[in-house]
Amino acid sequence: MSQKIVKKIETAGKTRPGRPRGEDTDRVILEAALRLVSTRGFRNVTVDQIAAEAGVGKMTLYRRWPNKAALVMDALLVLVGPRTQFPEAERALDSLESQLFLQARFFSSDYGRLIRSLIAEAQSDMELAVAFRERWIEPRREGVIQTLRKAVAQGELRTKIDFQLATDMLYGPLYYRLLLGTGTIDRAFVRRLLAQFLEGHRPA
Amino acid sequence: MSQKIVKKIETAGKTRPGRPRGEDTDRVILEAALRLVSTRGFRNVTVDQIAAEAGVGKMTLYRRWPNKAALVMDALLVLVGPRTQFPEAERALDSLESQLFLQARFFSSDYGRLIRSLIAEAQSDMELAVAFRERWIEPRREGVIQTLRKAVAQGELRTKIDFQLATDMLYGPLYYRLLLGTGTIDRAFVRRLLAQFLEGHRPA
DNA sequence: GGTTATCGATACCGTCAGTATCGTATTAAG
DNA sequence: CTTAATACGATACTGACGGTATCGATAACC
Numbered sequence: 001m002s003q004k005i006v007k008k009i010e011t012a013g014k015t016r017p018g019r020p021r022g023e024d025t026d027r028v029i030l031e032a033a034l035r036l037v038s039t040r041g042f043r044n045v046t047v048d049q050i051a052a053e054a055g056v057g058k059m060t061l062y063r064r065w066p067n068k069a070a071l072v073m074d075a076l077l078v079l080v081g082p083r084t085q086f087p088e089a090e091r092a093l094d095s096l097e098s099q100l101f102l103q104a105r106f107f108s109s110d111y112g113r114l115i116r117s118l119i120a121e122a123q124s125d126m127e128l129a130v131a132f133r134e135r136w137i138e139p140r141r142e143g144v145i146q147t148l149r150k151a152v153a154q155g156e157l158r159t160k161i162d163f164q165l166a167t168d169m170l171y172g173p174l175y176y177r178l179l180l181g182t183g184t185i186d187r188a189f190v191r192r193l194l195a196q197f198l199e200g201h202r203p204a
Numbered sequence: 205m206s207q208k209i210v211k212k213i214e215t216a217g218k219t220r221p222g223r224p225r226g227e228d229t230d231r232v233i234l235e236a237a238l239r240l241v242s243t244r245g246f247r248n249v250t251v252d253q254i255a256a257e258a259g260v261g262k263m264t265l266y267r268r269w270p271n272k273a274a275l276v277m278d279a280l281l282v283l284v285g286p287r288t289q290f291p292e293a294e295r296a297l298d299s300l301e302s303q304l305f306l307q308a309r310f311f312s313s314d315y316g317r318l319i320r321s322l323i324a325e326a327q328s329d330m331e332l333a334v335a336f337r338e339r340w341i342e343p344r345r346e347g348v349i350q351t352l353r354k355a356v357a358q359g360e361l362r363t364k365i366d367f368q369l370a371t372d373m374l375y376g377p378l379y380y381r382l383l384l385g386t387g388t389i390d391r392a393f394v395r396r397l398l399a400q401f402l403e404g405h406r407p408a
Numbered sequence: 409g410g411t412t413a414t415c416g417a418t419a420c421c422g423t424c425a426g427t428a429t430c431g432t433a434t435t436a437a438g
Numbered sequence: 439c440t441t442a443a444t445a446c447g448a449t450a451c452t453g454a455c456g457g458t459a460t461c462g463a464t465a466a467c468c
Contacts, residue, residue, distance in 0.1 A: 020445075041328055043328035046423085056447075058448085059448090062425095068426090120327035121324070123323075123383070124324065132384075133386060169377055169401075172373075172378075174376075181337060183368060197373075198404075200401065220466095222412035223414040250456080262416090263459090263460095
């Protein structure tokens, strides 16, 4: 699966025999999967429903992805991933705050259900767990860490920060609320979370 | 389910007609469920396997719990819950640290898989989500908050603390790592997490 | 003894992920 | 134009599993 997630690099114009695959069929299927799963949740959507929504036979779907989880993961990476950019600002802390606000809105939208579904499914699907961690979580953590480094360089945070821990402390509570439903994920929450975080990371 | 989770209060010696239920059958089934699910995970264990492991017919099981999720949740509450006490210490911060260490060990043991399984299942099972939140998460959060209050009273933490947020900041990162697998959950992690938390909550 | 509810066992049902197959369509090669 | 190879939508099928129904036997109370 791991090499299949995120459309294989087109095998270099290699002209294969037989009828070629539909041009935008991949995207149509991904969009159908994204739409259904983000509104109803992974377990409440069947593969047949995704195929029907895309106006496609089930085999067309399984010819392109090895299983349901890989398809939905791909939908997230291809359709949603590129739209989750890190807002740039001169002050790194402003970038960080914007990023946290965006994350809060993201989790509060239908995409929150999508993320929850994938994390849930990943608990019993090792391949999905690896893909989600390496292709979704880690790149975004890296972005956060870069921002934190920049904030340190700008003298807004103390030096000698454990960046992994800091990232856990900023995002852990968001995922915690997303998955446990113990509280709302709104701007006020993020604001207080960040303020408290900064309180513990003042520069000397 | 919610009124069924955690053995109904025995209907007051009420002598019902017909053959009475087995004495310790409940416990035997719960222990089988706990053993299997905590080692293999919820999705990798079938109801038939639990029944076989308990040496019991499947119907005996469904006569006592409405479904698989309720059974496993009950196993957690009945067999594990009572063994997760809050360590007492004169210094509240020592209690807090001990509690976090215990939680880290708990998550690192087979019970970590059990908790992950239930949270995953709860993403598509509203009743389970409510039960898990109200009967497992919330009581333990309340214990943490009491400890934090005590620490404030002892002058170890500043006043005017957002206790809900503080609990999220302490436990969010632990659940985050448990569910995402982004890092180990060991004593070093907990120690640095708590140290960083305290850094942001010094008394005036 | 009659009533009632439990027991283990087993057959059964419905759902769903994933596979196989069929007739058709579309491309490149010859 | 024919042939080979692949994709297509549709549909039937398989296997696994959660949950239900049923059966003959058992154990309590009246």
